[in-house]
Amino acid sequence: MKIGYLGPPGSYSHEAACQYSANVAKDVQLIALPTFSAIIEGVERGVIANGIIPIENSTHGAVAVAMDSLVNLNNSTVCGEVVLNIEHYLLSANGVDNEIKYVFSHEQALGQCREFFLNRYPHIEFIQCGSTSQACELAKKNGSTYGAIAGKPAAKLYGLKVAAENVQDNDYNQTRFLIIGSTPPAPTGQDKTSIVFAFHDDCPGSLFGVMKAFATRDINLTRIESRPAKHTMGKYIFYIDFNGHAKEEACQAALQNIAGQVSWLKILGSYPSGPISKPTGQ
Missing domain, CATH: 3.30.70.260 (ACT domain)
Incomplete structure (x- = not known):
């Protein structure tokens, strides 16, 4: 069973896919895809069994690009949801926060941390990229003056160190993901x-x-x-x-x-x- 998520590995979508797949099947292959449209297209064409996309965050609101992609559902349907607790970390090559001048991350992650950085790191410039895991790749590639906002598991995956913990503006920070599939679930009463x-x-x-x-x-x-x-x-x-x-x-x-x-x-x-x-x- 193949499940598509917004990659590369280490993104919050990857974490949500792992959480979801642990409850649905034993033989699961997680497939990193570059865009929400690619995830939905994969389900529509039968290339993957399910796709998982973030739809809203309790701090930053709707994930607009993901919402827009839902209109393209024709042969597939929303068949489930996952709510994930989101804890953001500031990561860099050496873990020294005062060396960081630029920070990469996904638009949603940057929005969820904006006040924290304005108060504690007002000199740091935000740079938007495709996902939190791509942010880690870019931070690793560009050296210690570049950081990434991502989850703690991504630090180990990309060889980065934690420069600051829990950098989100709101400790009650959660993201809701929708599961896209081809088979409509039967009513459950809930x-x-x-x-x-x-x-x-x-x-x-x-x-x-x-x-x-x-x-x-x-x-x-x-x-x-x-x-x-x-x-x-x-x-x-x-x-x-x-x-x-x-x-x-x-x-x-x-x-x-x-x-x-x-x-x-x-x-x-x-x-x-x-x-x-x-x-x-x-």
């Missing part, structure tokens, strides 16, 4: 459903109508986000997660009602709600 939709036109009460479809059926929303539609200024698509499975009667009725209000609606998947582990700060 499920969550993810949808995406857009309206015909921007008019008063449009979003209220969708919210009402859930509220009148006592369906709890766990997340709502908007993203630019990318074809006209002021046009958006909306992502909603809610408690329940799309096969349940109340959820079916809500989705049918919403389908009559919007220009298009896609059910990204119904899946078991993942356990939320205890945050680092507790």
